[in-house]
Amino acid sequence: MSDDVIATKKLKREILVRLIRAFMSDNFAENVRLIPYAMRPKGSEVPFRCCIYKERAILRSRTIAGLGFAMEDDDEATLLSDFAIKALERKTPEPEPLTVLQNACQGCPSSRVFVTELCQNCVAKPCMNACRFEAISQVKGRSMIDADKCKKCGLCMAACPYHAIVKTIVPCEEACPVGAIAKGEDGAAYIDKDKCISCGKCVSACPFGAPHAKSQVIDVLAQIKSGKKVIAMFAPALIGHLPCTAAQMRDAFKKIGFYDAYEVAQGADVTATTEAKDFAERLNEGAEFMTTSCCAAYNEFVKKHLPEIKPYVSDAKTPLYYTAEIVKKEHPDAVSVFISPCFAKRKEVLDNQNVNYVLNFEELGAILIALGIEVDTCQEQDFVYHSSKEAREFPLSGGVARSVQAAWRGSPDAIRPCVINGLNKATVKELKSYAKTGKCAGGNLVEVMCCEGGCIAGNAGLNTIKMALKKVSDYAANGDSLKDR
Amino acid sequence: MKPIKIEICLGTTCFVMGGETLQNMGDMLKKKYGAKIEVEAVRCLEVCSSDNFSKAPYARVDGEVIGEASLEKVQAVIEKKLNHE
Numbered sequence: 189m190s191d192d193v194i195a196t197k198k199l200k201r202e203i204l205v206r207l208i209r210a211f212m213s214d215n216f217a218e219n220v221r222l223i224p225y226a227m228r229p230k231g232s233e234v235p236f237r238c239c240i241y242k243e244r245a246i247l248r249s250r251t252i253a254g255l256g257f258a259m260e261d262d263d264e265a266t267l268l269s270d271f272a273i274k275a276l277e278r279k280t281p282e283p284e285p286l287t288v289l290q291n292a293c294q295g296c297p298s299s300r301v302f303v304t305e306l307c308q309n310c311v312a313k314p315c316m317n318a319c320r321f322e323a324i325s326q327v328k329g330r331s332m333i334d335a336d337k338c339k340k341c342g343l344c345m346a347a348c349p350y351h352a353i354v355k356t357i358v359p360c361e362e363a364c365p366v367g368a369i370a371k372g373e374d375g376a377a378y379i380d381k382d383k384c385i386s387c388g389k390c391v392s393a394c395p396f397g398a399p400h401a402k403s404q405v406i407d408v409l410a411q412i413k414s415g416k417k418v419i420a421m422f423a424p425a426l427i428g429h430l431p432c433t434a435a436q437m438r439d440a441f442k443k444i445g446f447y448d449a450y451e452v453a454q455g456a457d458v459t460a461t462t463e464a465k466d467f468a469e470r471l472n473e474g475a476e477f478m479t480t481s482c483c484a485a486y487n488e489f490v491k492k493h494l495p496e497i498k499p500y501v502s503d504a505k506t507p508l509y510y511t512a513e514i515v516k517k518e519h520p521d522a523v524s525v526f527i528s529p530c531f532a533k534r535k536e537v538l539d540n541q542n543v544n545y546v547l548n549f550e551e552l553g554a555i556l557i558a559l560g561i562e563v564d565t566c567q568e569q570d571f572v573y574h575s576s577k578e579a580r581e582f583p584l585s586g587g588v589a590r591s592v593q594a595a596w597r598g599s600p601d602a603i604r605p606c607v608i609n610g611l612n613k614a615t616v617k618e619l620k621s622y623a624k625t626g627k628c629a630g631g632n633l634v635e636v637m638c639c640e641g642g643c644i645a646g647n648a649g650l651n652t653i654k655m656a657l658k659k660v661s662d663y664a665a666n667g668d669s670l671k672d673r
Numbered sequence: 674m675k676p677i678k679i680e681i682c683l684g685t686t687c688f689v690m691g692g693e694t695l696q697n698m699g700d701m702l703k704k705k706y707g708a709k710i711e712v713e714a715v716r717c718l719e720v721c722s723s724d725n726f727s728k729a730p731y732a733r734v735d736g737e738v739i740g741e742a743s744l745e746k747v748q749a750v751i752e753k754k755l756n757h758e
């Protein structure tokens with residue numbers, strides 16, 4: 189991750205910590221109002237923007253998002269303190285997890301292909317020959333691209349032997365696998381809700397930190413404060429993202445004020461077994477392939493962009509679904525919160541009565557800082573249910589396919605995994621071809637994860653993928669295998 | 674000559690505020706400076722309370738606290754100390 193992205197992540201986390209501290213104080217509203225001033229007091233340095241007022245304006249917007257509101261809710265006249273009060277009055281959090289801070293968006297120049305100084309005015313003009321849209325002409329020997337005709341296909345770039353032709357990109361547009369974010373008339377980026385699959389790739393890609401999560405952190409803390417029995421269900425990826433063990437995490441959640449914590453790996457065991465059965469039935473009926481169904485962003489993608497592939501998607505529910513069902517059974521009166529590396533899970537739980545809130549890893553991290561909880565000194569509290577090795581590896585690319593294989597009771601050769609490691613423009617194309625032809629050359633069990641590397645690489649993570657992978661794998665190595673159950 | 678003591682904080686606050694950048698730092702420094710330094714990973718250097726959390730992650734070089742620590746910053750302090758001797 190580049191330094192500029194780390195800087196914006198730090199800013200977001202700092203605001204969350206300050207918001208949580210304000211919530212714990214006796215004067216929430218007033219202390220929220222003061223956040224931009226506390227971060228940029230009179231006379232302070234202006235590290236990022238043109239002036240202190242602009243910095244404070246953006247910090248104010250980030251605070252609004254931290255309180256769970258969208259930028260569309262901001263008329264710019266409403267005081268932050270009033271937003272704080274509105275956040276407390278809210279009964280149900282907002283469905284859309286993401287918003288774009290137009291004032292933080294720098295409005296990067298539109299993406300275009302152009303010929304640079306490196307053009308050697310060559311005779312053969314391979315660029316002109318490559319272009320299928322007659323967008324390239326010669327002006328005094330030099331190639332020129334007509335922006336109106338150019339479709340940005342990049343064929344001329346590939347054809348030029350001097351690498352003289354380049355494409356400028358808009359990072360959020362480039363990162364979005366489904367074309368859901370684009371610059372508006374005013375040059376700032378906007379998200380098209382009908383297309384957005386809430387994967388959060390734009391959040392990670394933008395060097396200005398303009399795409400932003402609308403947090404539920406205040407909602408959750410308010411539930412805890414009101415004395416309700418609040419239960420945390422944490423994604424198996426979490427082990428990779430905090431400096432402690434899973435058993436210590438259970439204690440850490442209790443220290444925050446949760447009644448108890450469950451590993452979502454528990455539900456992953458159910459998903460794996462259900463999916464293996466589903467797969468066996470489908471193969472019996474002559475199916476060519478089946479895709480996994482646990483990635484929330486992939487499920488949104490199927491719903492909004494590729495309904496044709498739906499018949500091939502496993503009917504198994506997600507690990508969160510089964511975990512929440514178990515929690516509901518054991519604690520019918522509890523409020524449940526999923527702790528997630530991913531923004532898209534917010535969409536998944538919209539039609540699940542058993543999950544009340546979703547917090548991401550960054551928000552959990554901010555809570556730990558605000559409350560001064562040192563996770564590594566927390567007690568080891570063993571879980572009642574011991575998740576399998578494979579369930580613990582669910583958040584790794586290839587991990588879901590492996591778990592289905594471990595739960596498989598048929599002939600081992602019958603499963604041929606095909607791993608789609610990350611949704612991007614290329615893999616989206618591939619999935620479309622599977623849906624169209626009803627065939628997948630790469631295998632018959634297609635594991636799809638939206639984030640490259642798996643959920644450990646989720647866009648709300650705290651650790652590098654490499655380090656997270658190591659920690660998750662070490663923890664998995666201590667579990668027993670689904671094969672032996 | 675006594676080795677320079679480098680303490681790298683891997684406490685929760687430092688970890689959440691960007692400790693991801695610090696995890697490999699010990700190995701990298703050791704590779705470069707060998708016996709000239711001594712590296713220790715610490716749980717919390719106890720400099721992250723109140724508003725100071727925003728300057729995390731922290732490292733400490735021979736007692737000198739470095740806020741918003743990065744490989745470059747820590748290296749600069751080590752170089753300064755080595756040249757000073």
Ligand code: FES
Nearest residue numbers: 682684687718721
């Ligand atoms: S966690 Fe690093 S100084 Fe406290």
